[in-house]
Every structure is written in C-alpha cells, then in structure tokens.
Amino acid sequence: MFSVTITGQVALVTGAGRGIGKAIARGLVEAGAVVAVNDIDATSAQRTAAELGGAAQAYPADVSDPGAVQAMIDQIAADLGGPHILVNNAGIEYKTPVLETPVAEWQRTLDVNLSAAFYTSQAAGERMRAAGGGVIVNIASIAGHNIPLPNRASYVASKAGLIGFTKECAREFAAYGIRVNAVCPGVIETEMTAESRSNSAQLEKWLADIPQGRLGTPADVVGLVLFLCSDGARYLTGQAINVDGGKVML
Numbered sequence: 001m002f003s004v005t006i007t008g009q010v011a012l013v014t015g016a017g018r019g020i021g022k023a024i025a026r027g028l029v030e031a032g033a034v035v036a037v038n039d040i041d042a043t044s045a046q047r048t049a050a051e052l053g054g055a056a057q058a059y060p061a062d063v064s065d066p067g068a069v070q071a072m073i074d075q076i077a078a079d080l081g082g083p084h085i086l087v088n089n090a091g092i093e094y095k096t097p098v099l100e101t102p103v104a105e106w107q108r109t110l111d112v113n114l115s116a117a118f119y120t121s122q123a124a125g126e127r128m129r130a131a132g133g134g135v136i137v138n139i140a141s142i143a144g145h146n147i148p149l150p151n152r153a154s155y156v157a158s159k160a161g162l163i164g165f166t167k168e169c170a171r172e173f174a175a176y177g178i179r180v181n182a183v184c185p186g187v188i189e190t191e192m193t194a195e196s197r198s199n200s201a202q203l204e205k206w207l208a209d210i211p212q213g214r215l216g217t218p219a220d221v222v223g224l225v226l227f228l229c230s231d232g233a234r235y236l237t238g239q240a241i242n243v244d245g246g247k248v249m250l
C-alpha cells in the first residue's frame with residue numbers, strides 16, 4: 001500500500017459504507033486522519049466506522065439533501081473539528097437508454113453524483129476557508145472525460161459535470177488555500193460493477209481495452225486520493241486524474 005502521513009486532519013468521506021469510499025476511509029485512517037464515515041445506508045456507515053476503530057465515526061445522511069449535508073458538516077465540526085479534507089465519493093448509476101430514461105432517474109443521478117458535491121463543497125468549503133485551507137477530492141470517472149458508455153447518459157453527464165465543477169472550485173478556492181481535484185477511476189471491482197462484470201462478453205471487452213490487463217480494485221484508487229490529500233500535492237489543483245490501468249490516455 002502507498003504510504004502517506006496525514007495526521008491531525010479530519011476527513012469526511014461520502015458513500016463510505018462500502019466499495020471505493022470504504023477503501024478511501026481505511027486509507028485515510030491508516031495515514032493518521034480522523035474520518036467521518038458518511039453513507040445514506042446507516043448500517044453500512046456504522047459497520048465501516050466500527051471496522052476502522054476509534055479514528056472513525058459514522059455520519060449517515062443522504063448527501064443529495066442540502067439541509068442534511070449542512071447539519072452533518074456542522075455536527076462533524078462540533079464533534080471532531082474540521083473537516084479539513086472532503087472526499088465526494090457517493091455515487092449511483094442507472095443503465096437505461098436515453099429514450100427510456102424516466103425524468104426521476106435522470107434527476108436522481110444528477111442530485112447524488114453532482115449536486116451533492118456542490119452542497120458538501122459549499123458547507124465544508126466555508127469551514128476550510130475560515131481555517132485557512134483544505135483539500136477536496138471528487139471521485140468522478142473516466143466516463144466524465146466524454147468516454148461514451150452505452151445506456152448511461154445520466155451517469156456520464158453527472159461525471160462530466162463533476163469534473164467541470166472541480167475545475168471551477170479549484171480556480172475560486174485557490175485564494176483560500178483549498179485545493180480541489182478529481183479522481184477518475186476506470187472499471188473497479190465493486191458492487192456498482194458487479195452485474196456488468198458477471199457478463200463475460202462485457203468483461204472480455206473491458207479487459208481488451210486495459211493495457212495493464214486487469215480491472216482495478218478499490219485499493220488501487222486509494223494511493224492517488226491519499227497523495228492528493230497530502231502536502232506532496234501542494235502545487236496540484238484543478239486536475240482530473242485517471243486511475244484505470246491505462247484504459248484512457250489523454
């Protein structure tokens with residue numbers, strides 16, 4: 001595992017009940033941070049926090065609800081201080097052709113994958129500005145780099161929007177000492193991709209496109225996130241970096 005030291009920092013990781021977010025929360029705790037574990041599923045948030053021990057605490061909330069986000073960040077600040085680090089990881093994906101996508105599905109995807117990052121960045125950004133700095137990492141996707149994925153228009157649009165939002169925040173927040181970057185995973189072995197991975201034709205196609213010849217694991221994403229949170233990345237902001245085994249080379 002990539003090793004970085006981030007001590008004395010309070011980090012909020014959204015959607016950390018399982019998958020990539022859980023691996024990031026674990027990596028941050030191992031690096032010395034205190035981690036607020038968010039998930040819409042209270043049981044999984046509490047399970048992750050319990051597994052990570054005393055340096056982690058569960059904060060269940062739906063990050064697509066701006067009032068719930070403000071209340072959660074106020075509570076984290078009161079309990080733990082900070083947050084000094086915000087990782088916007090919560091995400092959902094529907095696989096529906098454009099012509100069959102219900103408005104509610106389109107809206108929900110944008111609410112969770114894009115608007116939530118606005119709510120958290122505003123609430124946490126205010127506290128980071130007052131503290132003189134901070135770090136925001138948005139978990140986007142290679143899909144956000146205009147890589148079309150069949151039947152995932154709402155997902156692709158939300159992730160492209162998240163990359164745009166990342167760059168805009170980076171420009172505005174630089175004056176406050178806040179760095180903002182996006183991490184764009186390729187195909188990672190989590191529950192989100194379980195159904196597609198069980199399709200052998202789909203799996204073969206994916207693998208043929210990945211120079212390193214394998215799918216990623218949640219742990220493969222963690223090193224980049226930790227680096228971006230560390231002082232080693234102090235001159236790095238407004239970037240959207242792929243971590244995908246070489247699938248997309250820009």
Ligand SMILES: NC(=O)c1ccc[n+]([C@@H]2O[C@H](COP(=O)([O-])OP(=O)(O)OC[C@H]3O[C@@H](n4cnc5c(N)ncnc54)[C@H](O)[C@@H]3O)[C@@H](O)[C@H]2O)c1
Nearest residue numbers: 015017019020039040062063090091141185187188190192
């Ligand atoms: N798995 C991949 O191949 C892949 C690739 C690129 C990007 N990503 C992105 O990485 C992030 C994590 O994906 P994953 O594969 O671990 O997915 P996952 O489905 O395994 O986990 C997502 C977590 O987010 C939580 N969540 C969903 N809606 C929420 C809400 N409104 N509020 C709070 N929590 C909520 C879920 O309960 C779940 O625990 C997502 O943003 C996803 O789009 C994943």
